[in-house]
Amino acid sequence: MSAGRGRGPLLLGVRHHGPGSARAVRAALDASGPGAVLVEGPPEADALVALAADESMVPPVALLAHVVDEPGRSAFWPLAEFSPEWVAIRWALERDVPVRFIDLPAAHSLALREQDAPEADTGDGNVGNVGDGGDVGGDGGDGARELALRVDPLAVLAGTAGYDDPERWWEDVVEHRGASGDAFAPFEALGEAMGALREEYGDGGHGRDLVREAYMRLQVRAAQREFGDGVAVVCGAWHVPALRAKTAVAADRALLKGLPKVKVDMTWVPWTHRRLARASGYGAGIDSPGWYGHLFGAPDRPVERWMTKVAGLFRGEDRIVSSAHVIEAVRLAETLAAMRGRPLAGLTETTDAIRAVMCEGSDVPLSLVHDRLVVGDVLGEVPDTAPAVPLQRDLTRLQRSLRLKPEALERELELDLRKETDAARSRLLHRLRLLGIGWGEPARSARGTTGTFRETWRLHWEPELSVRVAEAGVWGTTVLAAATARAEADATGAQTLADVTALAERCLLAELPDALPVVMQVLADRAALDADVGHLAQALPALVRSLRYGDVRGTDTRALGEVAAGLAERVFVGLPPACTGLDADAAAEMRGHVDAVHAAVGLLAGDGPAGHRGRWHSVLGVLAGRDSVAGVIRGRCARLLLDDGQLAEGEAARLMGLALSPGTGPAEAAAWIEGFVGGGSGGGLLLVHDERLLALVDGWLTGVPADAFTDVLPLLRRTFSVYEPGVRRTLGELVRRGPSAAGSAAALGAAPAGFAPGLDQGRADAVLPVLRLLLGTDDGGPAGGRDDNDLVGVA
Structure with missing residues (x-):
């Protein structure tokens, strides 16, 4: 050969x-x-x-x-x-x-x-x-x-x-x-x-x-x-x-x-x-496909044409680049090539020249050149006559009708669900996510809007998604049919109740009316059999979000509402005993469930003492006042009640005083503080504006024994480190100055239980029934003619 x-x-x-x-x-x-x-x-x-000769093959x-x-x-x-x-x-x-x-x-x-x-x-x-x-x-x-x-x-x-x-x-x-x-x-x-x-x-x-x-x-x-x-x-x-x-x-x-x-x-x-x-990660990959494409396509003067491209990129990013910059960059690249003994200026010389002339020595704008031009985001095209699975053809048809062209460059897409085209785009993207085709991912809107009629997506088409489409073709020949079949199969094979509720939410977002009855039946069956309050608490938020989104899309969610209401009642009943006797890790996890349920109940219909919110506030009150509940949960429940205006004046200070009393261990007290003012819940501003609460925290912190201080320090640092720097500075200044006259009176003259100089008669009386039982005097009245005060004295 x-x-x-x-x-x-x-x-x-x-x-x-x-x-x-x-x-x-x-x-x-x-x-x-x-x-x-x-x-x-x-x-x-x-x-x-x-097909390589087809004009539409790019x-x-x-x-x-x-x-x-x-x-x-x-x-x-x-x-x-x-x-x-x-x-x-x-x-x-x-x-x-x-x-x-x-x-x-x-x-x-x-x-x-x-x-x-x-x-x-x-x-x-x-x-x-x-x-x-x-x-x-x-x-x-x-x-x-x-x-x-x-x-x-x-x-x-x-x-x-x-x-x-x-x-x-x-x-x-x-x-x-x-x-x-x-x-x-x-x-x-x-x-x-x-x-x-x-x-x-x-x-x-x-x-x-x-x-x-x-x-x-x-x-x-x-x-x-x-x-x-x-x-x-x-x-x-x-x-x-x-x-x-x-x-x-x-x-x-x-x-x-x-x-x-x-x-x-x-x-x-x-x-x-x-x-x-x-x-x-491509095995036969090259370092600079965009540069190689430029070299192959440039008919002449490749360095000059490349510098012109770079200048256009910088100008599009509002960076000042003139024709003089281009001329000087070309001269410098050619000079560098001559000094290095190279036949022509290559990528190294052009990059060095761009850094020196157009970027003023900085690598920050140079990274944009590497990403957009040296590598590039060019996406090819194939003709419609190329073989494809039926699902791919249906997806291509939908992309064209909805004017959603696949692009290699990542971009954000904002949708207004009140518009028919945007609602159809949302349905398509949600159905593709159900099928495991991650063309679009939900994103947080740059506007910061919380309206349910808007959605923001981050779109990015990767070649591997063609494989995902081929894989999803086993579920059906159209996107709607495939997503429906996949949702029904996922509901049957779901491992947890939360998985089923999340699937119900996705079915509503994707508008799959044929799959929803199957998912709802599985959801009702799982909810009836699941006795784990943690699972129920995980499932409730997704259900409530589904109800909320269903209103925007005009979907009939009455069956979903009935399941959500029943689930909420089971959470209300089972949460207090489930919060008792938890270790630190389980308590932190349960606190997250409490937050999630609180947000969900806020979206459920039914105000008033007999409604969902009234029932939930009663549960929070029970948890906030029960000593057997972990401190982080009690503190969080007290804060949620305070934010909802359900605590009487001074009640928050009373609960904090009880939690920070000398009889409470430092670690448990620190956990209560974490639940009340930690977790980025705006606790810093609360302490800034309520000097009484700040004085209580400050007084407790200065009284923590030295041997216990090192144990509670990590938790306290985590609590206060999430505050904004300005809030931390303000709190430090308030502590440095000491409490004001009003704050001092609140913290000393009218201190809540646990900090007053005298005996808390109410808390002392609470232990009398147990003492009578232990001393054998529980005969329905004072033993031997002694009254309760005598009993306290004996104790």
Whole structure:
């Protein structure tokens, strides 16, 4: 076999996604005029290759192969405009030259990937860089070769040439190489270099490469029998020595015998420059797809055109960049290239020039250039005639009718649910989330609005979502049917009551009327059987939110309201005993449940003492005054009652005084403070404006024994660290000045129980029945003529 001249196929070894290789491939094909073009890729794509000539096919795109029965098992073969394979395919289609893929079929590679997971590719379908993933390994013969495993062949060649940066070496010897009279010289040179590497490193430690190369040799031989020696092969340069080697057909077939196989489907899908980047985890990734695209597409003066792009980007971000900046940046880039001995200014020189001239030495605006231009957010397009599952076709139809075009660049979308189109967009995005297709994620509105008629979404289309669509196709042929079937299945298989209530909320948001009865039946059954108050408290907020959103969308939620009301009553009854005897972690978790239920009850209809809110306030009162309840819960309940105006004047101070009395352990008292003024609940402002409460906290804190202070300090720091700096400064100033006359009188002259100088008669009387029982005097009256005061004296 020949690398470029003489008998045998024309072997064009390339770097995948290299614009210099792409230009060289086009020149070599023009010079040789082959009768057939063979490209490294899965043969199942032969039936789809004609679509590459369609006007609506816009790279970057990718061939997607997935297992028919398991769409999640998939692989991509990405192609950009500057990919040598794409250039070869388009060259052949424009001239009616047969073009075929010759790599190991996807039916085998996907089966092997499942069988050999640790050595599986990173989703690139074995379309690697120079060496298919850039890995050159040893054969395990000795320690030196073990150290050579996973060495980038470009790095080896660059190091041999005295470069410490493989990308810079590649730019100097390939990307910036001027046109020469010999179109085949670069392929011969690269093939010789790869031959030396293969002699040194063998197969790189990856046995699968041997299998792939055996299949490629068989396909090349078959093409030669059909088309003669006028066959051009475009493949990774790493494979050229193996394709050139003289091997027996029987030996190649023996390597392929018994390979596992699965049934696969294949199609074209859009791809992005960002997913071509090495940082995305793509095995054959490159560092600068946007820059490479610019080099390939610029007809002349690439540095000047690049600087103009950068200036336009900065101006769009309201940064002052003039024509003089562009001129000086070009001059500096060219000067740097000359000083560094490079044939042309590369990405390094242009970046240094942009930093110095346009960014004033700062890397902050330079990061914008890297993100938007060096990498880029270009999203390709595929024609409607490309094969697709029915669900994908329905999704494409909905995207067009709702004017929601997939975009690689992340953007925010604000929806007004009172408008029909926006409501339909919301339904689509919620249905896709139910199906596990995360095109859109709910986000907090920049306006800070809390109205239920508005929604904010963050949209970002990733190529992998095409796989998620294929996976979701098992649920139905349309988005509505698939989301309905998925919701019903999820309801049946839900593990907890909270999962079912969350699903009911999502069904209402997605407007799935056929799925809602099934979900509601499962919800009613689970709620009736679940006796865990924590589970009920977790489930209630989602139900109430569903009722609220249902009103906006005009959905009939009467059945949901009945379940929510019943659930609320069960929470009211079961919460007080569930809050007794909890450790610190369980108490913190229960406090979160109390907050969630409080917010939910606030949205439920039914005010007044007999309504939901009245019943809830009674429960909070019981919890706030029960000593067996954890301090963090008692403090939080007292704060919720205070915020709702349900505490009489001075009652909050009385409860705090009881909690901070000398008879309460420091850790429990600190937990009460955390519940009352902690958790970012505005407790700092409360202490600023209520000097009586501040004096109580200050007096308790100064009286904590030294040996106990270190135990309560972490909790107190957590409580007060969430306050705004201004609030903390104000509190510190108030403590430094000491309590005012009004605050001092409140804290001393009218101190609540636990801080007064005398005995709290009410609390003392509360223990008398127990004392009578213990002393055997519980005969319905004073024992032996003694009254209660005598009993207290004895005690």
